[in-house]
Amino acid sequence: MNNNLISNIIRFLILIFIQVGLFKNMGYYSLATPFPYILFILLLPIGLSNFMLFVIALLTGLTVDAFYDSVGVHAAACVALAWFRIFFHRITLDIDAQESLNTPSWGNMGFKWFGTYVVLSTLAHHIVLFFVEVFSFKNFLNTLSSIVLSSVFTIVLIFIIGIVTYRRKSRLAS
Amino acid sequence: MKNLWLFLVRYNAFFLFILFFVFSIVLVVRNNNYQRASFFNSSNAVVGSYFKKINSWKAYLALADDNQKLLEENALLRKQLQGFLAIDTNSQIQLIDSIEIDRYDFTVATVINNSIHQKSNYITLDKGSSHGVHANMGVITSNGIVGIVENVSKNFSTVRSLLHPDIRISVSLDSVSDAFGSLVWGNNIDSRYAMVRDIPNHVKAYVGQPIFTSGYSTLFPKGIKVGHVIEPEVVSGESFKEIRILLTTDFSKLHHVYIVKDKLAEEKVSLEALNKDNE
Numbered sequence: 365m366n367n368n369l370i371s372n373i374i375r376f377l378i379l380i381f382i383q384v385g386l387f388k389n390m391g392y393y394s395l396a397t398p399f400p401y402i403l404f405i406l407l408l409p410i411g412l413s414n415f416m417l418f419v420i421a422l423l424t425g426l427t428v429d430a431f432y433d434s435v436g437v438h439a440a441a442c443v444a445l446a447w448f449r450i451f452f453h454r455i456t457l458d459i460d461a462q463e464s465l466n467t468p469s470w471g472n473m474g475f476k477w478f479g480t481y482v483v484l485s486t487l488a489h490h491i492v493l494f495f496v497e498v499f500s501f502k503n504f505l506n507t508l509s510s511i512v513l514s515s516v517f518t519i520v521l522i523f524i525i526g527i528v529t530y531r532r533k534s535r536l537a538s
Numbered sequence: 539m540k541n542l543w544l545f546l547v548r549y550n551a552f553f554l555f556i557l558f559f560v561f562s563i564v565l566v567v568r569n570n571n572y573q574r575a576s577f578f579n580s581s582n583a584v585v586g587s588y589f590k591k592i593n594s595w596k597a598y599l600a601l602a603d604d605n606q607k608l609l610e611e612n613a614l615l616r617k618q619l620q621g622f623l624a625i626d627t628n629s630q631i632q633l634i635d636s637i638e639i640d641r642y643d644f645t646v647a648t649v650i651n652n653s654i655h656q657k658s659n660y661i662t663l664d665k666g667s668s669h670g671v672h673a674n675m676g677v678i679t680s681n682g683i684v685g686i687v688e689n690v691s692k693n694f695s696t697v698r699s700l701l702h703p704d705i706r707i708s709v710s711l712d713s714v715s716d717a718f719g720s721l722v723w724g725n726n727i728d729s730r731y732a733m734v735r736d737i738p739n740h741v742k743a744y745v746g747q748p749i750f751t752s753g754y755s756t757l758f759p760k761g762i763k764v765g766h767v768i769e770p771e772v773v774s775g776e777s778f779k780e781i782r783i784l785l786t787t788d789f790s791k792l793h794h795v796y797i798v799k800d801k802l803a804e805e806k807v808s809l810e811a812l813n814k815d816n817e
Contacts, residue, residue, distance in 0.1 A: 385592050391655035393727045414551045418558045425562065430585050432653075433660045433696065436565030443562055447555035496566060497657060 368409055368465060376424070379404045384431035387521070396513035399438075400521040401428060402489050405445055406482065409465040410457065414450055421446035434497065441493035448488040452481060471531045482522050483515075490515045586694040589651040589662055597648075600793050607794075611680045642759050643799040645669060647677075649792045650694075654729040659701040659789075661685060665797060666693040676757035676798040682787030683707065683764055684795050686757060695797075701729055701789060709734060709764055710752040717741040718752045719781070721764060729789045732765065733772070734781040743770040743781050756803035 383401040391397040405421050412420075425439030432438065453462060456477065470478045490511045498507050546553060651662035665671050667690045677684040677697050685699040698705055701723050710718040717737060724733030734749060747767040753760025769782035800806075 384588075388653060389655075393655065393729075395727065397655050414554055418554045422558050422562070431589075432656065434566075434656075434658070435569040436562045436567075439565065440559055440562035443555060443558040446558075447551060450551040496563070499566070 368467070371467075372404075372408060375407065376404050380424075380427055380431075383428060388431070392513065392517075395510055396517045398514065398517040398521050399428075399489070399493070400518055400525060402442070402445060402486065402518070403522050403525060405442060406449065406485055407467050407469060410453060410461060410468050411463050411465045417446050417450065418443060437493065437497050440496045441489050444492040445485055445489040448485055452484065456481075469529075469531075470526045478526070479523075482526075483519055486515050486518050486522070487511075490518065586650070586662060586691070590664060593648070593650040597793070600791065603791060604793055607680060641800065641802055643801065644796040645671065645799065647671075647695075647795050647797055649795060652789070652792050653699075654701055654789045658703060659699040659729075660688070661697040661699050661792065663687075663695050663697060663795065663797070664693070666691050666695050668692050670799065671695050671797055674757070675800075677795050678758065678762055678798060679787055679792065679795045681763070682785060683751065683758060683762060684787060684789075684792065687797065699789065700732065700785070700787070707758070707764075708752040708754045709749050711737065711741060711743060711747065711749060718754070719778075721749070721783075724780075724782075730785060731768075732783055732785055734783055736778050737781055739777055739779055743767050745770060749781075749783055756800045756806055758798060759800075 379401045383399065387398050387400060401424070405424060408417065408420065421442040422439050425442035426436075428438040428442075429435050453468075466472055468478070468481065473481070494507050494511050494514070495501075645665055647663040647665040649661055650664050651660075653659045653661075661677075661684065663671075663677070671687060671690055673687055673690055675687045677687060683700060685697040685702070686705065687695050688698045689696045700707070700721070703723060705722065707721040708718060709721045711734075719734045719737040721732055721734050724731075724735075737743070745767055747770075749764045749767065751758040751760060751762045751764060763786055765783035765785040767781055768784050772780040772782050
């Protein structure tokens with residue numbers, strides 16, 4: 365448990381630092397901007413209580429907002445991501461797995477589960493993020509293309525991070 | 539009562555989501571409406587000093603470029619100085635308006651955080667209220683304009699960059715002609731281009747024509763070059779037209795900027811405020 369806590373804190377610090385120091389400066393005009401910091405929320409322990417999950421997601425969002433000067437935008441997207449995560453875990457994991465405090469990583473869950481998880485979660489996060497940022501349905505196609513291109517960018521980066529940090533452990537789901 | 543409780547517990551994820559999401563949206567809307575200096579932005583001390591540290595490493599990568607720019611600026615200033623020396627003061631009586639001579643003060647600042655890929659871009663500078671910076675001052679670089687100071691803390695300030703949908707700057711089409719319009723980012727995608735709006739239709743613009751600041755606001759001195767026309771008529775058939783320009787400022791390579799302090803700003807603003815009272 366203690367070990368888990370420390371590794372999550374370290375993961376948080378590293379991902380936020382990379383996000384605001386490196387990925388903030390990357391992008392294809394303003395069409396595609398990557399946000400791989402959401403990997404932190406995706407990798408929180410599975411059995412975390414809903415309330416804690418929402419609080420952590422909100423604080424993560426506010427931290428990123430502070431660096432992007434966009435109060436509340438990332439917070440809203442991270443909260444939506446947390447909700448999606450709860451929903452996804454409930455329909456894909458059995459009760460034993462839902463109670464455990466394991467990290468839902470590539471090595472633990474297998475590629476099929478982890479891949480679906482990352483792709484769908486990223487889409488959910490980016491849809492909320494870009495619509496809250498624009499705050500209207502004007503230029504719908506423009507926003508939509510931002511969402512799709514940024515999602516592809518983020519997903520690729522998350523898989524690269526996944527490959528670099530891959531460690532195979534016991535399979536919880538296949 | 540028990541059923542209600544069970545219902546809430548059963549769907550607690552959904553209710554918590556609504557609660558937290560509404561909280562975030564309230565933050566967004568409040569910030570959009572008032573643009574007040576809030577705690578969660580990059581002029582706050584922790585975030586500011588983090589960017590400053592990162593920037594102190596990044597500065598080395600830009601050294602060659604910066605030196606080149608400084609050399610060019612030196613050359614330009616030297617050329618202007620030469621022009622002044624060459625004037626024969628005996629031939630005519632010189633009248634110099636001493637108010638205009640030191641009307642503007644320039645504070646050098648370093649960009650410690652910059653973005654060009656967002657929909658609303660902001661820049662953080664390493665000068666704050668302790669260096670005499672306050673909100674609504676113009677920011678320029680050696681070859682163009684950058685933006686307007688928005689929030690100030692003790693040692694840092696955030697600048698609303700020209701690449702922001704809510705920014706409008708008064709510009710004139712030529713340093714002498716009186717046709718003026720407002721400069722906006724417009725297309726919201728590319729950091730190299732911007733649009734000039736509200737140019738009367740009878741004014742003819744040509745490709746390559748320089749665009750200057752008009753000096754009508756207290757933000758920027760008159761006659762700073764902003765960019766060149768690349769598409770003289772984007773909208774036609776109405777009484778005003780739009781012009782697409784190529785900016786002279788390279789926002790992706792901003793490093794050293796000047797904050798413009800207009801000493802007569804207060805006087806001008808308070809005089810103009812009288813007009814509104816009389817309406």
